[in-house]
Amino acid sequence: MQSTPHRTIVSRHRRLSRIAPYLYFLPALALAVTFSLWPFFKTVVNSLSIVNLSGRIVEFVGLDNFRELSASGNFRDSLRNTFRFTAMFVPANILACLGAALLCYRKRRGTAFNELLFLLPMAVALSSAALIFKAMFNPTIGIVNWILGIDVDWFNDPAMAMFTLVALGVWLDIGLDFVLLLAALRNVPTQLVEAAAMEGANAWRKFFSIQLPMISPTLLFVVCTNVKDAMLISAPVMILTEGGPYRSTQTLVYQMYLEGFKSGNYTLGSTIGVVVFLLSVVMLLLLFRFEKRGVYYA
């Protein structure tokens, strides 16, 4: 009989520890449901329906919206621009970040200062950076034309406008990706690199045969996040080019913003949202496939 209170405590203890994990899970779940899962679900439902200006569903239309979207020249422009941006941004960004990391990974005098310089873009807010780029690329009073001694009308020429977007994108992303790649490069066991050097391997050989495979897991992560960022790019477009000139920098998410938020066309906005999601997922899945063959885990 004396052991009863003890037992109750123990059993209460046990019950609590059984529920506890779910309780911990709850706040995260609440946030996820409110801000991601429910909106996601709603977007999918909206994309299969006709939605009016007050956000209410008028009619269920199945895949009609997607059929109409694929016939729209405006949408095809956005699709082309998004892929064009991704194709330019991802390689440019990887080259820039990897290059910077390779310059800094060996600790020498001044390395800390160099690291700081490459990290600095992380401390600048996106919209400020976009406005600064807008001023820098201004054809008449901008510093870029002045320094290079050229007369390029950056924002009135479709090809050039896309270039300014890529430049801004790379500059904005360099901080984080640089840190990740830098850490990965420093984690490559020195004895491997030194052994290779003693065997007479040159810098290229060391990089491609030892360092690159060793950092490939991090590199895959960086590529994946880059692809995702590129597919979803919208904020720099909004500030720097507003999709212009002639829709040449109108990306999918920017069009979604125009249709959904500026024009109150929730039907079209949601449909584009779903398409962007599917495209991004497919691209990431393709990258994960590559993981099996191309990524080396030590």
Next chain:
Amino acid sequence: MNHATKCIARICLTGCIALAAMWSLFAGGSKESAIKNGPTEIIWWHSNSGLLGQATDTLVQEFNETVGAERNIKVVPVFQGKAADVLTKLRAVMQSKNPADLPDIAQLDATGIIDVRSYERMIPMEVLMSEAGYDLSQLEPGAALSVTYKDTMIGMPFNSSTILLYYNKDAFRQAGLDPDRPPKTIEQMAEYAKALIVRNAQGKIERYGFAGVPTSYELCAWIGQQHGVSYLTDMRNGHDGDPTKVVFDEDGTMEVFLTEWKKLWDSGGLANLTSSVTQEFAAGKVAMIAASTSNLTTLLASIGDRFELGVAYLPMVVEGADSGVNVGGGALFAFDRGLQGHKEAVEAFIEFAVSAEQQLAWHVGTGYFPVNLGTYELEEFKAHTERNPLFQVAIDQLHDSDPRVQGVWIPSGYQVYYAFQNGIRDMLENNKSIPQTVQDLATEINKYISDYNRMNR
């Protein structure tokens, strides 16, 4: 429970409390203004920054210190970003079931009218003002018509402007053109543009005659001034109800415009610029542009004494298309938040804001033209236009225009804006035929209209 679990439990608990606290904060926010002590607070969402922002603050301060103080009203201006941002936020409140979250007054441009014009909590301005015995005939007729929907003035014209031709008088002199005789038609503008071209040693153009690609903004005037008065869409540009289709393809007005515009392009003096056009003009790289009268103050400041600025009526699309230009810009819209005494307070403030004296201050401070006819009679106004004759041109053009020429209220306004720009540029740069361009524009824009009507039956 071990230490780590306790720790996590504590963190979770704190998180929950924080969330709950935030929730009560949001919920409390909407009730706050309903508390009835102190002055009636009138919330005004606007999009005025820079010079406009200063003029806005002065206006509000003067009201709060005079009429507001007497009648126990306090106007609180809230800057909400660009006009489009005001609309986005307003739309969110309109979809929620909480009318108290609405602003009492929102300043919107033409793109926002479609959203608010049938909204049940929008108080039509004409009704609000007439109930208080305000005489609407003191308002500028063109400005009043620019916010009239189905014969009711639904908003109060406030930051009203028209399109205007800006030109570089020094460039005119260099090119042997008379700086006091700006072009009267687009065809003439083409001749001028050709004469104004300056090339460098390599043959690259350093100064263009005219820059810009027409959008819905320019076309409301260039289509609107034809055949007496014309419209881009049926329902008189959406002022009589939801438009069902464009009409510029059927009545030939777009074809006339494009034919003239092609002449400007063929002159070689037209630059298809869509970005920083006014800056290029101020830098002297372009000799003529068409832009809103509200740019006048800023342009005068940015040009300084680099060259002499001239302004003129927007050139007519063809000889005889003399109905002028429409009134654009923004207007104030009133909303019923379901709070006592707010309607009267809103009326008092709006009456103050569009009074002859305040409109003078607003005009001088911003370059928007006065919407109160009484302003034109003020001695101070006459003295101001004498000192700044360029402002007079803008006002004369307005008074010489047919007030029935109207801006367009069309769904997906931004997409339509770019549709015109892209279509016209396509015609010029890719040699598309004029009838084909007209047809393509009509098809694209009709799709936006029919989509909207399908969604909002």
